[in-house]
Amino acid sequence: MSTTTPLVRVVCVVYHPGEELERFARTLAGATTSPLELVVVDNGDDHAVARDVAARHGARLMESGANLGYGGGANLGATGTTAPWLVVANSDLEWAPGSLDALLAAGAAQPDAGALGPALLNTDGTVYPSARALPSLTQGAGHALLGKVWPGNPWTRAYRAENETTGDGRDAGWLSGACLLLRREAFEAVGGFDDGYFMFFEDVDLGDRLGRAGWRNVYVPAARVTHVGGTSWRERPARMISAHHASAARYVGRRYPHPYQWPVRTAVTLGLRLRERSELRAAR
Numbered sequence: 001m002s003t004t005t006p007l008v009r010v011v012c013v014v015y016h017p018g019e020e021l022e023r024f025a026r027t028l029a030g031a032t033t034s035p036l037e038l039v040v041v042d043n044g045d046d047h048a049v050a051r052d053v054a055a056r057h058g059a060r061l062m063e064s065g066a067n068l069g070y071g072g073g074a075n076l077g078a079t080g081t082t083a084p085w086l087v088v089a090n091s092d093l094e095w096a097p098g099s100l101d102a103l104l105a106a107g108a109a110q111p112d113a114g115a116l117g118p119a120l121l122n123t124d125g126t127v128y129p130s131a132r133a134l135p136s137l138t139q140g141a142g143h144a145l146l147g148k149v150w151p152g153n154p155w156t157r158a159y160r161a162e163n164e165t166t167g168d169g170r171d172a173g174w175l176s177g178a179c180l181l182l183r184r185e186a187f188e189a190v191g192g193f194d195d196g197y198f199m200f201f202e203d204v205d206l207g208d209r210l211g212r213a214g215w216r217n218v219y220v221p222a223a224r225v226t227h228v229g230g231t232s233w234r235e236r237p238a239r240m241i242s243a244h245h246a247s248a249a250r251y252v253g254r255r256y257p258h259p260y261q262w263p264v265r266t267a268v269t270l271g272l273r274l275r276e277r278s279e280l281r282a283a284r
Contacts, residue, residue, distance in 0.1 A: 011077030071193030092229025114186030114215025174207025
């Protein structure tokens with residue numbers, strides 16, 4: 001990496017990574033011509049792969065000492081940076097040439113953009129809906145209950161907000177934390193990620209808080225990355241299912257905190273517990 005003062009710090013949070021981390025670092029080198037620094041935050045206890053990749057690509061390795069979760073690891077990796085831009089990204093990404101430059105250019109042209117996200121491609125070239133609306137109670141319940149058995153239901157369609165791959169982009173309620181460019185000023189102003197979310201919904205929560213603070217979440221289809229993985233989910237499905245539902249319940253509690261909203265929180269929490277039990281049975 002360049003010894004010039006970096007324009008952007010790229011934080012990659014890993015947990016027992018494999019060969020995907022090498023691919024991430026290698027393709028990142030072609031994603032921008034701007035000076036950057038790569039920080040790898042390792043939440044695991046076997047640092048051999050992360051140390052090797054960091055050494056060969058001039059990255060800084062931070063060994064967290066515990067599994068801080070995704071948001072907690074990202075907050076740790078962002079500590080102390082003076083770069084005006086911060087990227088938080090999964091290790092199982094492949095950067096298209098110039099993709100980070102496209103995000104940075106969009107951010108420079110829109111000073112009220114606190115977060116910007118690329119078009120997130122699946123390995124078959126289809127586009128993952130990574131720029132979504134903030135879930136309302138009706139929309140969230142409809143998506144949660146019917147999303148798997150009736151994928152085309154109106155609540156899921158509205159929530160997922162299927163992404164375009166051309167044009168100048170658009171505003172979103174939140175952007176996927178799998179690959180996120182953040183204006184450091186905005187990120188610090190809202191206190192970074194809420195590390196009370198171990199996994200899942202930390203990006204929804206961040207997008208919500210950025211919007212409430214007056215910053216925009218902007219989808220930039222000209223920037224493209226490919227999301228290869230999801231290996232942690234496949235290897236530990238039960239743990240991931242439980243983490244997802246716990247985070248969903250936390251988000252609802254934070255979004256609807258008033259005493260008069262207690263019936264709403266109670267009903268949603270009960271629904272989430274029932275759905276979690278159903279998904280755990282299916283996973284077994």
